[in-house]
Amino acid sequence: MDAVFRVLEIAVVPLLVAFIAGGASILSVRRLRHENTDQHNSNHDLLNHLSGQVSGIDNKVDRLDIRLDSVQVWQAEHEKTHLVQDRDNSAY
Numbered sequence: 001m002d003a004v005f006r007v008l009e010i011a012v013v014p015l016l017v018a019f020i021a022g023g024a025s026i027l028s029v030r031r032l033r034h035e036n037t038d039q040h041n042s043n044h045d046l047l048n049h050l051s052g053q054v055s056g057i058d059n060k061v062d063r064l065d066i067r068l069d070s071v072q073v074w075q076a077e078h079e080k081t082h083l084v085q086d087r088d089n090s091a092y
Helices: 002-091
Strands: none
């Protein structure tokens, strides 16, 4: 009977310890995998939101660029008007 206990002690106890440690490791990995998936989903949502924000800003910059171009055209025409008026006034 003593030999049976020694065999159990040598063979079964390390196996039980390995199963317990392995089970805990598997549970930890599953929990971390779940947290990682949640974090990836959250980051994906944030990136989509930021992409929309950047798109909106890009559209606003384009509209400002168009408005600035028209202001520059107006300014050039306005300067021409003043140059013509100055020329006409200096002719007198």
